Amino acid sequence: MRSLIKSLNSSFISYLVSFFSGVLMGITTAPISAWFLAWFALAPLWVLIADKSRKEKGKKSFSLLPFSFYLLPFFWAIGYHGTALSWITGLHPLTWMGVPWLGSIGIALFAWVFVTLWGAILVIIWAFLMNLLVASAPGLIRVIIGTALWCGLEGLWSCGPLWWTSISYTQSPYNLAILHISQLSGPSTITAAIVAVNGLLAEGFLNRQEAKDAKETKKITLAPLVSWRFNYFSIAAVLLIFLHLIGFNLYNSPLTQPANTALKIGLIQGNVPTRIKLFQEGIQSALLGYTNGYLDLADRGVDAVLTPEGALPFWQDNILQSSVVDAIKQKGVPAWIGGFYWQNNRITNSLFGFNEKGEIISRYGKVKMVPLGEYIPFQEILGGIIGRLSPQRGSQSPGNPNQLIDTPFGRAIVGICYESAFSDIFRHQAAAGGQFILTASNNDPYNAAMQFQHHAQDTMRAIETDRWAVRATNTGLSAFVNPHGKTLWISGHKTYEVHAETIYKRNTQTLYVLWGDWLTPSLLGIGGFCLIYIFLNLLKIDN
Secondary structure (H helix, E strand, C coil): CHHHHHHHHHHHHHHHHHHHHHHHHHCCCCCCCCHHHHHCCCHHHHHHHHHHHHHHHHHCCCCCCCHHHHHHHHHHHHHHHHHHCHHHHHHCCCHHHCCCHHHHHHHHHHHHHHHHHHHHHHHHHHHHHHHHHHCCCCHHHHHHHHHHHHHHHHHHHHCCCCCCCCHHHHHCCCCHHHHCCHHHHCHHHHHHHHHHHHHHHHHHHHHHHHHHHHHHHCCCCCCHHHHCCCCHHHHHHHHHHHHHHHHHHHHCCCCCCCHHHEEEEEEEECCCCHHHHCCHHHHHHHHHHHHHHHHHHHHCCCCEEECCCCCCCCEHHHHHCCHHHHHHHHHCCCEEEEEEEEECCEEEEEEEEECCCCCEEEEEECCCCCECCCECCCHHHHHHHHCCCCCCCCEECCCCCCCCEEECCEEEEEEEHHHHHCHHHHHHHHHCCCCCEEEEECCCCCCHHHHHHHHHHHHHHHHHHCCCEEEEECCCCCEEECCCCCEEEECCCCCCEEEEEEEECCCCCCHHHHHCCCHHHHHHHHHHHHHHHHHHHHHHHHC
8 A cells, every 4th residue: 555655656656747847948938938948848858758658668678658747748738738828718708799608718728738639649659659658768869869859849839730839949049159059940930949959968867877777787878979078067158158159140240231221110009909890990090090001111221111910800802992002002111911812612821912002913822821810720521510710701721831922122031920829921922032030920819928929939930030020919919129139119019019129131041041951950860860779789788
């Protein structure tokens, strides 16, 4: 009985440690933004799964480990993703859509739980693969393969419809030095750095016991390279400092700003709540706010005006007849207006580009739509069960993933709202000649924490591509960001704002823009060679 109680207490403490270390990783994001915690918040989970894997492997030649093992990564992921994504509960109340109060709470909780569990699957698979592949491997090889696996899984998840909480974004927008290493291979560079440092710290804790066990059992090592008694803590510190020095050097590179590349861009934050946007009150408020804002900015001498996602919540034909377009014809200042494109009984969330004559000369259609919010996956099966969370009628369809947007000032890089989390969308457009970034977002009904996380995502996209970025949102936080990630101006939360700043067109191409995410396949390749090396040496030992 005592041994059972001791075992239960031990398991409970392990789960508690795992959960709270996940929470520590979660509070690296807004609203707390304690980014420095990310450099050790994964280490406790690493220690727990490595120790449990090693013990179980000692009992059996092959083991998938009991269910209790997978609760360790599960609780860590619940702590991280659940904390970072808690703003999703801001969906409630949805009573303005005719959803009952309790139903509204249920929808908000379902969305929060679903996305949290989706993130948890990634961590569970990582732990499973760590146990399967490197449970008995030397610490340095565990760090290499563990880092490669995490980057590979994040890359896989980012190809899907649900993606936001890469651990790379825990550093944005405050740790600008480390954010600059993303210019080498995108967000995976930051992810790899965080996982590797955490892994080295964890192996530092594990190494003493492993060395002691090897000495007592006179265990045969795999090779001199991995049998050295590394001081993992020192390696972690050197790696952390070295990567920050690389980033700091990139951060301090001067920004060339020729006068002939300058653009004075104005933005309007309309602050029209979604609950009234589609009704007469909201439509009138939008027309008045965006028309007056446009006229104000035109009188300030801006070169162009940017409005948020869905600024005018109707079809392109109605937008052409609006007072905002009349103002464009009067003042002759180009503008980008958020609205909806209607074709073949389907709508596409779009950003329309207008020239000085009030004519549509470009249209960017949103590629990454929000599952359940803007469309229902497997709608034939789930449509009648879940219903729609989107206030728009009809089925939304995505834009062309290869679309390029030309403006009177050159090619732009465009993203709409949720797309800010998908770095490859921006990289593709930058590689194709995009000279500055425009993002248009709604961000209502979410709180300021979500809006600051969104700002953090756009800051990363500006640094990765080495471009100036303008982000216009409906309810906050609109901003201007330079290629070094410095926020030149940021709006308030749930306020009407009109602002103008000068940005500069750029044609530079970072390694990430040129080569994409080359680091992840490289790490996976190195990890593969390590596994082959381990296998061959085990064969020698057996013989």
